[in-house]
Amino acid sequence: MLVQNEGSDMTKTVEKVELKGQRLFRRGKVRDVYDLGTELLLISTDRISCFDVVLPDCIPHKGEVLTKLSRFWFQYTQDVIANHFVTADLDRFPRELQAYRSLLAGRSMLTRKAKLIPFECVVRGYLSGSGWREYKLSQSVCGIPLPKGLRESDKLPEPLFTPSTKADTGHDENISPESMEKEVGSKTFQALKNASIALYQKANAYAEKKGIIIADTKFEFGFLGEEIILIDEVLTPDSSRFWPLKEYSPEKSQPSFDKQYVRDYLETLDWNKTYPAPKLPADVIEVTSRKYLEICDLLVPGTASTP
Numbered sequence: 001m002l003v004q005n006e007g008s009d010m011t012k013t014v015e016k017v018e019l020k021g022q023r024l025f026r027r028g029k030v031r032d033v034y035d036l037g038t039e040l041l042l043i044s045t046d047r048i049s050c051f052d053v054v055l056p057d058c059i060p061h062k063g064e065v066l067t068k069l070s071r072f073w074f075q076y077t078q079d080v081i082a083n084h085f086v087t088a089d090l091d092r093f094p095r096e097l098q099a100y101r102s103l104l105a106g107r108s109m110l111t112r113k114a115k116l117i118p119f120e121c122v123v124r125g126y127l128s129g130s131g132w133r134e135y136k137l138s139q140s141v142c143g144i145p146l147p148k149g150l151r152e153s154d155k156l157p158e159p160l161f162t163p164s165t166k167a168d169t170g171h172d173e174n175i176s177p178e179s180m181e182k183e184v185g186s187k188t189f190q191a192l193k194n195a196s197i198a199l200y201q202k203a204n205a206y207a208e209k210k211g212i213i214i215a216d217t218k219f220e221f222g223f224l225g226e227e228i229i230l231i232d233e234v235l236t237p238d239s240s241r242f243w244p245l246k247e248y249s250p251e252k253s254q255p256s257f258d259k260q261y262v263r264d265y266l267e268t269l270d271w272n273k274t275y276p277a278p279k280l281p282a283d284v285i286e287v288t289s290r291k292y293l294e295i296c297d298l299l300v301p302g303t304a305s306t307p
Contacts, residue, residue: 013046013058017103021096029054030066030238036094036110039086043108044070044233048288050263051273052172057280063107065292066236071109072300073203073234080202081195083230084111084222114222114231119180120172121192123200124160126215128153128241128253130174131162143176151251153215153243159200161193166220191228192221203235210298212257213248215241242295257295261288 017032018024025035029049034041044063048055067088074085087093088109090101097104124131124141131141132152140146142162150156163180164172181189196219204214217240220232233239237258247255265284271277280288 013060014063014107015047015058016045017043017100019097019100019103030063031233038113040084040111040113041093041097041104041108042111043104045107048238048259048262050259050266050277053273053275053277055262055277055280057285059285059292060289062238062289062292065296066233066238067107067109068296068300069236070233074230076206077199077202077230077234080198081230082224082227083234084114084224086110086112111231112224112229114224114229116166116220116222116231117184117188117192117228118166119175119184119192120164120166121196121219121221122162122164122174122216123196123219124156124162124216125200125204126153126155126213126241126243127151128215131160131216134174142174143178153248153250153252153254155250159197161196163192164218188228195219195221195228195230199230199234207242207299208245211245212295212298213243213245213254215243215254215256217241237292237295257291257298259288261291 016027019034023035025033025040027033029052030045030047032043032045034043044066046058046060046062048057048059048062071085071088074083077083086109090105093104093110127135127141127150134141135146135150139148141160144160144162147157161177162174163177164174166172177189177193184192199219200214200217203217207214214235217235219230219234221228222231240258241260242257243254244257262280262284265280266278269278
């Protein structure tokens with residue numbers, strides 16, 4: 001069953017997808033995941049979370065954008081590290097899912113099962129967000145000392161690996177690389193750090209050719225047997241800050257093609273960033289949807305035209 005909010009083509013949204021007879025593995029902040037035995041079915045809904053709280057409103061076409069971009073990046077970066085992507089071709093989905101083609105089209109993929117490594121591997125190429133706030137107080141980011149005199153949105157001397165905890169509920173928390181290393185061991189830590197930075201560097205080089213700066217992003221990894229692979233989503237507007245290269249100017253916050261627009265709106269409210277979240281105005285929803293569609297079309301031209 002598709003739980004859909006009614007409206008015009010531009011305002012219809014998918015809040016959740018329920019597949020009768022299929023085993024729900026988990027319902028995350030954005031994705032509904034089904035266990036198919038040897039594989040998982042990942043469905044990107046139009047839910048949006050900010051400050052780790054799922055908002056009561058959905059963003060039209062968001063799930064389609066997340067899926068299209070993740071598919072592209074999984075294929076583009078597979079020479080850096082293997083990933084869990086199997087296919088998004090509905091014809092290759094199991095027979096029992098064929099009855100749900102209209103529900104799954106454009107927003108789902110089959111993936112290999114992996115054992116989650118419960119950390120978010122954040123890479124920062126520019127000084128922004130929580131990193132900028134910490135730098136102003138301590139001249140460091142996640143405990144990593146930085147040179148004096150950096151400005152908001154400055155490009156960092158080199159990309160920083162700044163992990164955070166991964167919480168199913170409540171807020172993720174930034175931690176020091178040393179803390180993560182103690183938890184996962186030196187070998188795994190070094191592999192995650194190296195892969196994260198290499199992924200960021202390759203993706204950012206591509207994006208810059210398309211007129212986009214990837215200011216920062218986060219990756220998730222898991223074990224497939226003894227092998228570490230890239231999982232979840234990758235380099236989407238939910239997990240990254242995308243800035244237009246032509247408009248880049250340090251010493252201030254940057255215009256962006258991601259959910260920062262929603263965060264900025266929420267910051268103007270008297271809200272303590274815990275459940276329940278406030279509703280979004282129609283204009284914020286519309287602008288956010290267009291930002292998601294635009295960044296998808298800029299990075300992967302021709303993939304994000306509005307139905």
